[in-house]
Amino acid sequence: MQMTESLNNYGKVLYELNISPESAAGARELLEKVPQVSEVLSSPVVSLAAKQRVVDRIFPREIHNFMKILCRYHKAGEAQEIFKAYQEYYNEKNNILNATLSYVVLPTEEQLTGIKRFLCRQYHVKDVAFQLQEEKDLVGGFTLRVDDQEIDYSLKGKINALQQKLTWR
Incomplete structure (x- = not known):
């Protein structure tokens, strides 16, 4: 599946925020293993405040703000692809x-x-x-x-x- 420019840009932003590869990989793994998390974070029925509480409880502290922004701009459903784009960009830069x-x-x-x-x-x-x-x-x-x-x-x-x-x- 080809990543969009938007997802690649989010991946680059994540890199520019100096997020550790371990935190990004941990978040990606969590989203892969527990698809319900992605469903909740991308659901239009769940309030932004509730999504932010979920983020605070289960994601590495280092990426709380980033995940909250994804929720605010309705990109949380694409978080796995964004973390993949981050990893590819990280690898390229390193x-x-x-x-x-x-x-x-x-x-x-x-x-x-x-x-x-x-x-x-x-x-x-x-x-x-x-x-x-x-x-x-x-x-x-x-x-x-x-x-x-x-x-x-x-x-x-x-x-x-x-x-x-x-x-x-």
Whole structure:
């Protein structure tokens, strides 16, 4: 899903407020795990005062004012996307690469460290933020996706490449 310029701007504002990545991640995780919170904060039936009390009770203190502004301007329903935009902007500003690792069997810490080292050298960054996702149809191995590039180390990819070679002959 493509983020709107408005959501990206809110993410940048959150960054400019020097909100810690831990607070933003904590708030995003809370909204993901308890969708009722987002429903309450974005409901037109719930008063602004009630929404502000909810924010004060459950969110990290560091982002209270920001969350209250989202409620006031009817953007609380998009808070997860805003926190995602913040994280992407934070990573960009701090030379951290966003990468998606699709796997059949979750790699060990040692394997993840090796993949991270490879990506740091390849893309000249200081760190990598992985989004991990299980994909059983890869058969074995893994794929790495960075922006619009994909590096395929999966058995499915190797089988497809072999089939393509054989059909060309």
